Amino acid sequence: xxxxxxxxxxxxxxxxxxxxxxxxxxxxxxxxxxxxxxxxxxxxxxxxxxxxxxxxxxxxxxxxxxxxxxxxxxxxxxxxxxxxxxxxxxxxxxxxxxxxxxxxxxxxxxxxxxxxxxxxxxxxxxxxxxxxxxxxxxxxxxxxxxxxxxxxxxxxxxxxxxxxxxxxxxxxxxxxxxxxxxxxxxxxxxxxxxxxxxxxxxxxxxxxxx
Amino acid sequence: xxxxxxxxxxxxxxxxxxxxxxxxxxxxxxxxxxxxxxxxxxxxxxxxxxxxxxxxxxxxxxxxxxxxxxxxxxxxxxxxxxxxxxxxxxxxxxxxxxxxxxxxxxxxxxxxxxxxxxxxxxxxxxxxxxxxxxxxxxxxxxxxxxxxxxxxxxxxxxxxxxxxxxxxxxxxxxxxxxxxxxxxxxxxxxxxxxxxxxxxxxxxxxxxxxxxxxxxxxxxxxxxxxxxxxxxxxxxxxxxxxxxxxxxxxxxxxxxxxxxxxxxxxxxxxxxxxxxxxxxxxxxxxxxxxxxxxxxxxxxxxxxxxxxxxxxxxxxxxxxxxxxxxxxxxx
Numbered sequence: 404x405x406x407x408x409x410x411x412x413x414x415x416x417x418x419x420x421x422x423x424x425x426x427x428x429x430x431x432x433x434x435x436x437x438x439x440x441x442x443x444x445x446x447x448x449x450x451x452x453x454x455x456x457x458x459x460x461x462x463x464x465x466x467x468x469x470x471x472x473x474x475x476x477x478x479x480x481x482x483x484x485x486x487x488x489x490x491x492x493x494x495x496x497x498x499x500x501x502x503x504x505x506x507x508x509x510x511x512x513x514x515x516x517x518x519x520x521x522x523x524x525x526x527x528x529x530x531x532x533x534x535x536x537x538x539x540x541x542x543x544x545x546x547x548x549x550x551x552x553x554x555x556x557x558x559x560x561x562x563x564x565x566x567x568x569x570x571x572x573x574x575x576x577x578x579x580x581x582x583x584x585x586x587x588x589x590x591x592x593x594x595x596x597x598x599x600x601x602x603x604x605x606x607x608x609x610x611x612x613x
Numbered sequence: 614x615x616x617x618x619x620x621x622x623x624x625x626x627x628x629x630x631x632x633x634x635x636x637x638x639x640x641x642x643x644x645x646x647x648x649x650x651x652x653x654x655x656x657x658x659x660x661x662x663x664x665x666x667x668x669x670x671x672x673x674x675x676x677x678x679x680x681x682x683x684x685x686x687x688x689x690x691x692x693x694x695x696x697x698x699x700x701x702x703x704x705x706x707x708x709x710x711x712x713x714x715x716x717x718x719x720x721x722x723x724x725x726x727x728x729x730x731x732x733x734x735x736x737x738x739x740x741x742x743x744x745x746x747x748x749x750x751x752x753x754x755x756x757x758x759x760x761x762x763x764x765x766x767x768x769x770x771x772x773x774x775x776x777x778x779x780x781x782x783x784x785x786x787x788x789x790x791x792x793x794x795x796x797x798x799x800x801x802x803x804x805x806x807x808x809x810x811x812x813x814x815x816x817x818x819x820x821x822x823x824x825x826x827x828x829x830x831x832x833x834x835x836x837x838x839x840x841x842x843x844x845x846x847x848x849x850x851x852x853x854x855x856x857x858x859x860x861x862x863x864x865x866x867x868x869x870x871x872x873x874x875x876x877x878x879x880x881x882x883x884x885x886x887x888x889x890x891x892x893x894x895x896x897x898x899x900x901x902x903x904x905x906x907x908x909x910x911x912x913x914x915x916x917x918x919x920x921x922x923x924x925x926x927x928x929x930x931x932x933x934x935x936x937x938x939x940x941x942x943x944x
Contacts, residue, residue, distance in 0.1 A: 459619060476619040476660075479647075499648050500715055512688075512717040518644050519718065522619045523662060567714065574713075588849035589712020 463524040465490065466534025474521045481505045481516035483524075484531060492532035492562040496591075503590030506563035506570075507531045513570035515589075532562040535569065545569050548607035549600070556594035564590050568604045569611075577608040615656045622663050629794045629822040635659045639824055641684060642719040644711075645727045652735060654745055664720075669826065672696065679703075681828040683722035687711065687778070690721055699832045701940065702839035702858050706781035709843045712850050722825035724778045725789070725805065726817065730852055731761065731772035743769045744813040758916040760852075763923070765880035770813030771916065773877060774806060775852050780876035781841050783884055784858035787830040793823035802828070803874075806881035835860045835870060838941035842933035843876070844925060853877030855926040857909075857933035861897070863941040868892045868901075873909060873930060878922055885909040888930065897938050899931065906930035 458473040465488060474483055481498075484490040484507070493516055496504030500518040507516045508530040516529075535543045545565050548554070555561045567590045571577050576586035583604050584597075592600065620637070622628050631637050637659035640646060649655035663669075669684040674695035681690060690696055691707035711719065733740040733752040741750030753761050753771050761771040782802040789800050805817050819825075830836075839860035845851035856876035862869040871892040875883040888909035895901045906927035913923050 457616075476617060477614045477650075498651065500644055500712075503712065503714060506714055513714050514718050515644075515712075515714045518647050518715075520619075520640070520643055520647055520662075523640075523643070523664065525621070570713070576713075585849050586713055589714045 459522050461522060461525045463526065464528040466529070466531060476520070476522050478521045479517050480507070480509075480519040480521050480524055480529065483521040484516065484529070490531050490533050493566075494559055494563060496560065496563075501591075502560070502563075503567055504560050504563040506566045506590065508566060508570060511573075513567050530566075532566055535565070543569070544610035545572070545603070545607040548603035548610070552599040552603040552606065553596075554599035554603040555592075555596050560590060560592050560594075564592065564600055568600070568607065571604060572608045572611050577604055580605065614650055614653070615658070617650075617657055618659045620659070620661050621665055622661050623665055623667075625663075625666060625792055625824065625826065628661055628663070628824060629792070631659075631661055632822040632824075633794060636821065637661045639663055641723040642686070643723075644715050644719045645723065649728065649735075653737065654735065663824070674699070677831060677833050679830045679832055681721050681830070683825045683827065684720045687716035687719050687721065687724060688713065691716065698837070700785065700830060700836040700839060700860075702781045702784060702836075702841045702860055702937075703778070703830065705841035705843075706777040706856075706858060709841060709849075710777045721778065721828055722789075724776060725782075725802070725825065725828075726819075727776050728816065729772035730775045732757070734772055744772055744809070744816075747812070747814050754916075757918060759918040760854075761916060761919055762880045763878045763910075763913040763915050763919060763926075764875070764883050765808050766914065767809045767811065767813070767880075769811050770809035770880065772809070772813065772880065774879065774881045775877075776882070777841060777843060777853065777856060777876055779806070780856060780874045780882045781858040782828065782830065783882035784839075784860055784872045784874035785830050785832070785835065786872075787828060789825045790827040790829065791819065791823045792826050793820050795820075797826075799829075803882060803884055809880050834862045835872060838863060838937045840933050840936040840940070842929055842936060844929050855922050855929050857926070857930045859930070859933040859937045861934065861937045861941060863897065863938060866896050868895050868897050871905070871934070873905065873933075875909065875926065875930075878913070878919075878926055887911070892934075897934060899935065902931035902934040903927065905934060 459476050460473050462471050481493055484493055493507050494504040496502035498517045500515040505515055505517040506513050510527050545568050571586045577583050580601055583601050638657040640660040640662045641664055646655055669682040671682045672685055672693050673680040687707045691704050697704045734742050734744050740752040743751050751770055762773050787802045791798050807815055841858050843856040844854050853876045855878050858874040860872040871889045873885050873888050888905045891908045892905050909930050910923045910926050
């Protein structure tokens with residue numbers, strides 16, 4: 404993202420415009436709740452550090468735990484999970500919603516966390532691979548099935564595959580190999596472990612009662 | 614990414630005032646807007662998140678009409694029993710688009726407004742693009758145009774409208790209810806998107822302060838005998854090389870009405886009235902279906918690398934017509 408950051412000149416220009424416009428927003432709107440505004444100053448291009456007063460405060464749940472935190476309005480749910488909450492299971496593959504490595508559940512549905520603005524998580528609940536089972540409990544049937552069927556090689560896509568696969572079964576889309584392939588098409592495995600992945604999902608679907 | 618302010622709307626009142634005052638962009642699922650903001654192609658200074666507005670996430674099935682709220686997700690609409698039964702072309706256009714993850718995020722109104730996948734548009738300033746930077750030129754005209762338009766292009770732009778849902782809606786004469794500072798108005802989906810002409814950066818007829826609230830689809834005699842036939846480079850999770858949205862009203866094997874719209878090959882959802890007229894009153898068999906496909910592509914203007922879509926599209930239209938006919942209650 405660093406190459407897209409505005410030059411210092413542009414940034415100061417944006418600051419003045421935005422402050423004025425934010426006031427306009429406050430005057431003009433009824434029914435629009437201004438929950439924050441998002442000027443940030445990047446300390447280094449690769450690690451934007453938001454000035455606290457410019458950040459948004461959001462309240463949401465992650466793996467059953469209530470969280471209140473300050474986020475850069477530009478941040479994705481994926482960035483917040485990985486960089487601020489140390490939940491590094493969800494992976495950044497393409498960062499454009501094309502590969503599925505970042506798949507988590509929000510309010511019980513699978514989403515691409517890289518294209519989910521963290522700001523939109525207010526009042527919502529996220530489930531990541533870390534919260535799929537209690538930390539000291541047995542593996543989830545889907546995790547166990549991925550091991551049993553050798554459904555990975557490098558493993559980078561695996562947390563996203565497993566979160567998508569759990570949703571696939573819960574949605575009732577795991578009744579045949581063809582249906583699994585269709586409803587898992589948003590998760591790319593560049594090692595090509597698809598045969599094992601499909602077998603694992605068929606297996607886990609039975610265990611999960613799908 | 615350019616910094617922006619983020620505001621959350623709780624009702625539609627006042628959104629147009631905020632848009633007028635600040636140039637704020639509406640954020641729904643974010644699957645297009647946030648994606649293009651990461652690429653530096655969209656650079657809004659203000660976002661208004663409309664996903665907390667109540668009452669815009671419902672599907673209503675009336676006797677002659679399906680009404681979709683703007684914020685219904687693609688996945689909810691694709692799985693809705695009334696949609697599946699009364700207008701399978703709509704359900705298929707949604708379930709054959711994107712991935713399950715994206716369908717859980719993207720909304721029906723946002724989907725209509727998705728922007729082109731033209732690589733020269735998406736890949737930034739090293740390529741001229743009149744859509745991204747008006748007046749800079751079009752790299753696709755003499756470039757890799759395999760994915761570009763055979764219909765509706767201009768000397769300024771041949772970028773394909775990439776969506777499926779709008780193509781299906783255009784086939785069924787759907788309309789959208791739009792709300793803005795001038796109040797409410799209703800637009801035909803088929804007229805929502807502009808031809809690129811000399812102004813390819815202007816993609817729809819919506820005013821900057823307008824927002825789509827509802828999508829209305831008349832489903833009477835037409836709807837049940839319909840399909841969305843989508844041909845892709847791979848079997849799933851890809852944009853259309855060519856697609857055909859087809860709806861038929863048959864009477865004892867004879868075509869009373871046919872509707873055909875093309876996707877993946879035009880700068881906007883592309884109805885083909887000549888092909889529809891060619892079928893009227895005809896007995897629908899394979900030969901008639903293929904002839905309709907040929908008529909549909911008669912005016913195609915292929916470029917250097919996309920000429921294969923004429924034959925592919927002709928067959929896709931024919932196949933779609935035969936699939937839709939199978940679903941007719943009175944064959």
